[in-house]
Amino acid sequence: MSVKLDGNIFVTGTNRGIGLELVKQLAEKTGQQCHIYACCREPEGTGAEALRQLVTQYPGKITIIKLDASDEDSISAAVKTVSExxxxxxxxxxINNAAINKPPQHATLADTGKKDMMDVYETNVTGPFLLAKMFLPLLQKAAEKGSSEGDKMSCKRSAIINISTIFSSMEKCPESFAFAPVYSYRTSKAALNMLTRCQAEDFKSRNILVTAIHPGWVLTDLGGDQVRGWR
Structure with a gap:
């Protein structure tokens, strides 16, 4: 992480994988003025033990927030808590990192049903959409406080990062489709890319940066140990 970040940072899907590592590195490498709001569905559950350990390791720097990215009421409650x-x-x-794939593994056409498609879309697309919409007033406040830096947009000032994937690329789809069809995941992340472009256009006049990144293959529960390039 080459940029020195401060201020308030909100990360979804932080109990494991990329989200957990993001929180760890942010806690290690950011200044004392930085506070991280780390979200997961079950903060008290066994799956969040590693996240709770980070809270102990970096006292006063991390707050765990209960959040289900597929549930609008849960999103509203989390936004209210953080806003206060x-x-x-x-x-x-x-940082919109939370994502799911249904059905698990390859998610072929034959295996994928309507509910799978809708469940994945709600978490991977609608969740980031609602979070950006509800947090817009707070993002705007941060952008305005950074006005002394001129019109330059950056993660140090006010930004949204959507975690995407190379699997959402229409151009590169033929390279990986045979071993990983993952219909629901691919199409949801392609929609997330368009959401990112729309918000980037919408928010640029407010000096809020919006971008999507492909983190590359990572050995996580979602990534697995076989599917290179998966995220």
């Missing part, structure tokens, strides 16, 4: 804590300071960085 942040106040006029604003939100500097929103």
């Amino acid at each position: 804590r942040i106040g006029d300071a604003g939100l500097n960085l929103l």
Whole structure:
């Protein structure tokens, strides 16, 4: 992480995998003025033990927030909680990392049903859409506080990062489709890319950066140990 970040950072899907590592590195490498709001569906569950250990390891720097990215009421409650804590300071960085794939593994056409498609879309697309929409006032506050830096947009000022994947690329789909059809995952992430472009256009006049990144293959529960390039 080459950029020194401060301020308030909100990360979804942090109990394992990429999200957990993001929280760890942010806690290690950011300044004392940085506070990380780390989200997961079951903060008290066994699956969040590693995240709770980070809270102990970095006292006062991480707050765990209960969030189900597929549930609008859960999103509203999380935004309200964070808004009350942040106040006029604003939100500097929103990282939409939470994502699911259904059915598990290859998710072929034959195996994938309507409910699978809708469940994945709700988490991978609608969740990031609602979070950006609800957090917009706090992102705007952070952007305005950074006005002394001119019109330059950055993660240090006010930004949204959507975690995407090379599997969402229409051009590169033939390279990996045979061993990983993952219909619901691919199509949801392609939609996330368009959401990113729309928000980038919409928010640029407010000096809020919006971008999507492909983190590359990572050995996680979602990534697995076989599918190179998966995220």
